[in-house]
Amino acid sequence: MLYRESGHFRTTYRADQAIFPIVQDRWVVAAVVAFAFVVVPVIADEYWLQAILIPTVIFALAAIGLNILTGYAGQLSLGTGGFMAVGAYATYKLTTFLPEVNILVHILVSGVFAAAVGILFGIPSLRIKGFYLAVATLAAQFFLMWIFNRVPWFYNYNPNGTITAPPRTLFGIVVTGPQASAEVRYLVCLAILVLFAYLAKNLVRSNTGRGWMAIRDMDVAAEIIGIRPLRTKLLAFAISSYYCGVAGALYMFLYLQSVETLAFGIDVSFLVLFMIIIGGLGSIMGSILGAAFIVVVPILLTNIPQLLAIPISVELAKHIERMIFGGLIIFFLIVEPLGLARLWQIVKEKLRLWPFPY
Amino acid sequence: MEILTAAFLGPIADMIAEPLFLLEVMIGGVLTGVMYSLVALGFVLIFKASGVFNFAQGIMVLFAALTLVGLMERGVPIWLALAITIAVMVVLAMAIERIVLRPLVNQADITLFMATIGLTFFLEGFGEILWGSNVKKLDIGIPDRSVDVGGVLINTFDVNAAVIAAVLVAVLAVLFQRTKIGRALRAVADDHQAALSVGISLTSIWVIVWAVAGIVALVAGIMWGGKSGVQFSLSLIALKALPVLILGGLTSVPGAIVGGLIIGVGEKVAEVFWGPYIGGAIENWFAYVIAVAFLWFRPQGLFGERIIERV
Numbered sequence: 001m002l003y004r005e006s007g008h009f010r011t012t013y014r015a016d017q018a019i020f021p022i023v024q025d026r027w028v029v030a031a032v033v034a035f036a037f038v039v040v041p042v043i044a045d046e047y048w049l050q051a052i053l054i055p056t057v058i059f060a061l062a063a064i065g066l067n068i069l070t071g072y073a074g075q076l077s078l079g080t081g082g083f084m085a086v087g088a089y090a091t092y093k094l095t096t097f098l099p100e101v102n103i104l105v106h107i108l109v110s111g112v113f114a115a116a117v118g119i120l121f122g123i124p125s126l127r128i129k130g131f132y133l134a135v136a137t138l139a140a141q142f143f144l145m146w147i148f149n150r151v152p153w154f155y156n157y158n159p160n161g162t163i164t165a166p167p168r169t170l171f172g173i174v175v176t177g178p179q180a181s182a183e184v185r186y187l188v189c190l191a192i193l194v195l196f197a198y199l200a201k202n203l204v205r206s207n208t209g210r211g212w213m214a215i216r217d218m219d220v221a222a223e224i225i226g227i228r229p230l231r232t233k234l235l236a237f238a239i240s241s242y243y244c245g246v247a248g249a250l251y252m253f254l255y256l257q258s259v260e261t262l263a264f265g266i267d268v269s270f271l272v273l274f275m276i277i278i279g280g281l282g283s284i285m286g287s288i289l290g291a292a293f294i295v296v297v298p299i300l301l302t303n304i305p306q307l308l309a310i311p312i313s314v315e316l317a318k319h320i321e322r323m324i325f326g327g328l329i330i331f332f333l334i335v336e337p338l339g340l341a342r343l344w345q346i347v348k349e350k351l352r353l354w355p356f357p358y
Numbered sequence: 359m360e361i362l363t364a365a366f367l368g369p370i371a372d373m374i375a376e377p378l379f380l381l382e383v384m385i386g387g388v389l390t391g392v393m394y395s396l397v398a399l400g401f402v403l404i405f406k407a408s409g410v411f412n413f414a415q416g417i418m419v420l421f422a423a424l425t426l427v428g429l430m431e432r433g434v435p436i437w438l439a440l441a442i443t444i445a446v447m448v449v450l451a452m453a454i455e456r457i458v459l460r461p462l463v464n465q466a467d468i469t470l471f472m473a474t475i476g477l478t479f480f481l482e483g484f485g486e487i488l489w490g491s492n493v494k495k496l497d498i499g500i501p502d503r504s505v506d507v508g509g510v511l512i513n514t515f516d517v518n519a520a521v522i523a524a525v526l527v528a529v530l531a532v533l534f535q536r537t538k539i540g541r542a543l544r545a546v547a548d549d550h551q552a553a554l555s556v557g558i559s560l561t562s563i564w565v566i567v568w569a570v571a572g573i574v575a576l577v578a579g580i581m582w583g584g585k586s587g588v589q590f591s592l593s594l595i596a597l598k599a600l601p602v603l604i605l606g607g608l609t610s611v612p613g614a615i616v617g618g619l620i621i622g623v624g625e626k627v628a629e630v631f632w633g634p635y636i637g638g639a640i641e642n643w644f645a646y647v648i649a650v651a652f653l654w655f656r657p658q659g660l661f662g663e664r665i666i667e668r669v
Contacts, residue, residue, distance in 0.1 A: 076468065124650055128657045130467070131411050131608065135600045136653060139646030146643050266597070270475065277472045315491065319483040326479025329472065334461040337469045 003351045019201055036190055041183040049182035050255075056295045057189040058250045063275040063287035064200050065243025070273070071282035072204055073236035074216025075125050079137035080272040082121075082144035083241045084248025085264035086114040089154050091249040092163045096156060103168035103176060107192075107249040114245020115238040117144070122237030126230060129219070141266055148261045164258040176253045185254040192250065193288075196243060201284045203239070212236050213282075244272075278332055280341025289340040298325060372631050382511055383630045384623050389516035391622020392523045396578035397599040398606065398614035399527070400571040406547040406609050407567040408459065411467065413474040414481060416596015418572055421485045422447055423579030423588045427496050428489035447572030455565045482590075491590065496583040519581045526577055527615065530570070534611075539566060547609070601649035607659030616660060621645045 003024045010016045020026045044053060062084060069075050090110035095103065121140035125133050148154050155163045167177025174180045175188055203209055211232045214222035223229050252259050271294060279290020301321040305312055312320070336342055350357070373380045397419060404412040425446050429439035458473050504511045534540040545553040546563045554560055582592050602621045606613025625644045632640060653659075 070468075124653060128653050131471070132604050132653060132657065132659075135604045135646065136650045138597070138600060139643060139650045142643035142646055146640065274472070274475075277468070281468070316487065319487045319491070322479050322483030323487070324483075326476045326481070326483065329476030329479065330458055333465070333469055333473050333476065334458075337462070337465050 003348075003354070017205075019198075019205075033194060037187065041187060044186075046182050049186050051299060052295060054182065054186050054189055054255050056292045057186065057193050058247055058255055059272065059275060059295060060288040060291035061189075061193050061196055061250065062244050062247035062272050063279065063291045064197060064284055065240045065247060066272050067276045067279075067281065067284065067287045068200060068204070068212070068243065069236050069240035071276055071280075071286075072209060072216060073212040073233065073240075074129075074219075075122070075233065075236060076130060076134040077137040077240070078134050078266070078269045078273065079121060079140035079144075080244050081264040081266060081268035082141040083114050083118055083244035084251060084268065085144055085148055085261065086117045086241075087111055087245025087248035088252035088259065088264065089148055089163065090114065090245065091253060092156075092165075093154070095166055095168065099166070102170065103253070104170060104188075107246060107253065110249045111242040111245040114248065115242040118237045118241025118244075119234050122234050122241075125233050125237065138266075141269055145261050145265065148264075160260075162258055162260045163252065165253040176257070178257065180254075189250050189254055192246065196246070197284055197288065200243070204284070208232075208235065216282075274329065276339075278329070278339055280339030283339070283341035285344060286339050286341030289344065293340065297328065301325065370631075373627075380627070380631075383626050385512060386516070387623035387626030388619055389513070389520055389622070390626060391619040392516075392520045393578060393581055393618075394595070394599055394602045394622055395615045395618025396523055396526070396574060396581065397595055398602040398618055399530075399611065400574040400578070401599060401603055402606075402609065402611055402614045403530075403567055403571045403574065407543055408546075408564050409467065409470075409550075410459070410474065411471045411608075412571070413471060413596070414477040415571065415575060415599065416592070416594065417478045417481045417485075418447075418450075418575040419579040419582065419596070420588070420590065420592040421450075421481050421579075422572065422576035423496065423583040423592060424485045424489045424494070426576070426580065427494040427583065427588045430496075431494070443576055444573060447576055448569040451565050451568030451572050454568055455561060459564055460561065486590075493587045493589040494583075496580065496588050515585060519585075522577065522581070526574065527611075530574075530611070533570075543567065598645055601645040604659055605649045605652055607661045610659070610661035613659055613661035621648060624648050 003022065005022060008021065008023060010021075015021075018026075020029060040053065041049075062080060065083075066077060066080050069077050087107075087110045090113035091106045094101070094106040094110060098106070117140075121137060124136045128136060149161065152158075155161055158164075165176040167174060167179055169175065170188065173184055175184055204212070211222070211227045214225070214227050215229060215232050215236075219229055222232075248264065252263070256263060275290035275294045276287055277290070278293055279288070280286025298321055301324055302317060305317060397415060400415045400418065401412055404410055404415070422443055426439055426443045429442055430436060434442070454477065458477060459470075462470055462473055504513050506512075532540075534543060542553070542558045542563055543566070545556070545558055546560065550560065553563075579588070579592065582595065586592075598621070599618075602614065602617040604617075605620060606615070606617030625641050625648075628644045629641045
């Protein structure tokens with residue numbers, strides 16, 4: 001009754017092109033963001049922040065990155081973990097060389113390195129596509145892992161091969177290193193996610209985004225109507241890798257604090273791919289929902305037997321968790337191949353007719 | 359200059375200095391390549407007939423080997439165990455067709471691909487719950503020792519594996535070319551709709567293909583398992599089969615075999631001769647780099663169908 005387009009009279013093009021044209025949408029989004037910024041840090045305890053909220057926020061950022069490449073530009077990539085690693089190692093080297101510069105600047109600049117690497121490994125996309133391209137991006141994944149493992153310069157010749165986040169402050173508050181509180185780290189990640197999600201949403205509504213979607217839907221036709229495939233595809237790779245790089249830097253500096261290359265292995269690439277497929281290909285909202293889903297489900301699966309007080313060994317629990325996880329993915333694909341974003345859309349459509357659907 | 363020496367002159371000089379050793383390495387590579395080919399073969403069969411990029415092929419190899427070893431450990435004689443395992447793979451194929459493929463007919467390729475990744479997780483957990491996750495030894499009575507042939511050391515197990523693989527490929531070729539089922543399979547691979555319209559049942563063909571792929575996986579699992587024990591890392595060879603596939607072309611059986619051999623030899627030679635110069639363990643990524651370099655010149659792979667696009 002309340003939630004509908006009619007009755008909102010727009011007098012400017014600006015108002016007409018708003019991200020959320022319906023006023024209730026704007027309220028809800030503003031409320032959710034305010035809740036995430038103000039209420040969540042107050043009510044959530046250390047475990048919630050560290051185990052659920054921080055990884056969700058960081059993976060959501062990576063998922064937006066991959067969704068730009070795979071969901072919008074149609075280039076299937078399995079190299080997300082590798083691009084995230086580039087961001088993490090670039091930030092680490094930057095903090096080593098320029099310790100006095102603000103950590104936030106390092107994190108944002110590290111994305112540029114990831115973008116450069118992304119462009120390099122995106123070049124094959126000009127000739128190959130689909131699953132062939134996916135395998136080419138696997139080359140990126142394995143090659144980057146190998147480089148970061150083999151070249152001691154990347155981890156500052158640390159004998160055990162790990163990189164550790166040095167303590168750094170932002171406006172006088174410790175944000176990285178062992179002293180940083182979970183609330184602060186959560187807020188920093190969330191601020192970056194909100195900013196980048198906003199930028200991504202606008203990007204995909206722009207000329208660039210329409211170019212990506214044209215390439216995705218049919219690249220030959222897109223080329224004929226004057227979209228340059230070289231520029232468009234590489235731009236998608238660059239921006240996607242930038243997002244992944246920043247997510248990787250956050251993953252290492254604000255979440256794990258100390259990592260070896262293994263933390264960015266092929267598993268991470270698959271995890272992020274799961275997120276965008278479960279969440280919905282070609283949807284920014286879906287990336288965030290998918291990330292939350294994939295982070296929360298394994299935690300639920302581990303905790304349910306404990307809550308029900310069923311005594312099972314850790315090993316067995318792990319296997320069962322894998323089985324259920326796999327089963328859930330198949331179930332989800334069968335029930336809703338278009339992902340959580342589609343469910344969200346259905347809810348909105350129903351709400352539009354509520355309470356008189358006929 | 360130093361880098362150039364390390365990257366080109368050094369390894370090649372080493373090769374020329376020891377031609378017999380090079381031959382030995384290459385033979386070793388061929389035999390590893392045969393294993394890759396077997397895994398890739400399963401992929402190709404399924405991709406041709408149903409257009410599904412079956413990521414679960416690697417886990418099917420592990421699952422088949424685990425089932426076989428698990429049965430043998432419980433005192434089942436090897437022939438019976440083999441028969442039961444084959445039956446299990448056929449039932450698995452039916453279940454996959456019924457539960458996963460049929461509800462997902464007409465979905466996008468990536469959705470089906472994702473479903474097979476889900477299947478991978480499921481089978482991994484299922485196999486390990488059933489049979490445990492520790493490394494198991496699989497002894498199928500093939501001697502594993504090295505014989506000296508004209509100054510070159512050759513492993514008997516590898517030779518046997520290669521022979522078995524060759525026999526398997528020959529049997530498959532006969533199945534595909536000479537039988538009614540084979541004709542139906544090729545018809546489906548060629549054109550789903552045309553095949554349907556002449557009365558070929560798509561679902562039963564899918565079951566057959568998945569079952570055949572399961573049996574190929576079993577053979578691959580026995581070979582790999584007999585060599586290095588049945589363990590989780592077996593499923594990782596699935597990832598190695600991907601560059602083999604794109605090198606050979608996703609839809610070509612000979613491509614899978616030739617691709618496997620090229621990747622096998624290439625990565626062994628690279629590891630042994632280039633490895634020491636640029637820091638070892640390049641086996642992990644070398645196969646992918648060969649494949650990508652190759653795709654630059656032939657995007658459809660060695661024997662793949664030429665990609666023609668129209669608007």
